[in-house]
Amino acid sequence: MKKNNLAAYEMKxxxxxxxxxxxxxxxxxxxxxxxxxxxxxxGAYPEYVGKPAAAYSRYCDETALHPDPWAHQEAFRxxxxxxxxxxxxxxxxxxxEASIHALIDSxxxxxxxxxxxxxxxxxxxxxxxxxxxxxxxxxxxxxVPKTVFIDDFKNYTKYQKDIEDLxxxxxxxxxNVSSGNGLYLKGSxxxxxxxxxxTAILDEFSTTHERLIAQETIPGYGVGAFLLMNxxxxxxxxAHQRIREVPWSGGWSSFRxxxxxxxxxxxxxxxxxx
Numbered sequence: 001m002k003k004n005n006l007a008a009y010e011m012k013x014x015x016x017x018x019x020x021x022x023x024x025x026x027x028x029x030x031x032x033x034x035x036x037x038x039x040x041x042x043g044a045y046p047e048y049v050g051k052p053a054a055a056y057s058r059y060c061d062e063t064a065l066h067p068d069p070w071a072h073q074e075a076f077r078x079x080x081x082x083x084x085x086x087x088x089x090x091x092x093x094x095x096x097e098a099s100i101h102a103l104i105d106s107x108x109x110x111x112x113x114x115x116x117x118x119x120x121x122x123x124x125x126x127x128x129x130x131x132x133x134x135x136x137x138x139x140x141x142x143x144v145p146k147t148v149f150i151d152d153f154k155n156y157t158k159y160q161k162d163i164e165d166l167x168x169x170x171x172x173x174x175x176n177v178s179s180g181n182g183l184y185l186k187g188s189x190x191x192x193x194x195x196x197x198x199t200a201i202l203d204e205f206s207t208t209h210e211r212l213i214a215q216e217t218i219p220g221y222g223v224g225a226f227l228l229m230n231x232x233x234x235x236x237x238x239a240h241q242r243i244r245e246v247p248w249s250g251g252w253s254s255f256r257x258x259x260x261x262x263x264x265x266x267x268x269x270x271x272x273x274x
Contacts, residue, residue, distance in 0.1 A: 017093060018042045018084065018089045019031055020092070020099040021044075022060070022063070031043050041061055042089070046067065069184065070183070071183055073183070075182070100124070104121070134149075148162045149213055150213065163198055170191075172191075172198070179208065223240065223242065239258070
């Protein structure tokens with residue numbers, strides 16, 4: 001994978017930056033920030049979503065339509081490579097897991113003058129996987145809910161004792177996964193109330209997923225820490241508390257407030273440095 005040439009970036013202003021999945025909230029933030037910094041930003045999105053809010057931003061200089069990376073991984077990859085070559089793109093910033101996954105091995109297919117802004121393979125191994133991320137967190141000394149790691153669907157009776165040691169109800173989480181036919185499937189989350197439900201869910205997931213984690217639920221509220229890291233050093237730090245989540249029992253945050261939780265940030269740094 002080609003490394004980012006920051007010195008070249010400083011010499012060539014403004015950059016032509018392509019941001020994928022422009023309908024996502026993260027993309028809107030990136031478009032605003034990069035546009036405000038003086039760069040020429042192109043927001044691309046799948047046709048099926050309609051024109052997103054980011055396309056109306058004064059910082060979005062152009063828009064484009066790309067194949068849906070969740071449904072057409074290879075077509076999305078080929079589109080991005082072709083678009084970069086014909087539109088003199090300096091930087092590609094994929095902004096969702098499906099687009100990152102589709103472009104993992106694409107850096108060498110891009111012109112030498114274009115940089116693909118995605119984490120390295122080592123980081124992606126756990127940043128795209130709840131299974132791997134939870135293992136890393138445990139190794140780094142970060143406290144996690146009681147967890148059972150499941151990666152053998154042919155003989156899952158061997159997990160029975162560990163599963164029955166969990167406090168019901170618990171949650172089963174499946175990673176996003178490539179189906180092999182162009183689909184990148186979103187992971188599933190299921191609540192389990194007894195062992196019979198557990199085995200039924202494993203039977204269902206065994207046809208589409210390879211690894212799962214089963215975790216006890218923890219009462220309380222959700223928090224998040226966000227760090228900009230460079231070579232193991234945190235350059236910027238932020239944390240928030242989740243006021244509302246969807247679903248309310250635990251999910252993505254729909255309403256938040258900033259917070260100054262130094263213990264949370266320190267634990268997050270330990271995790272990212274590991």
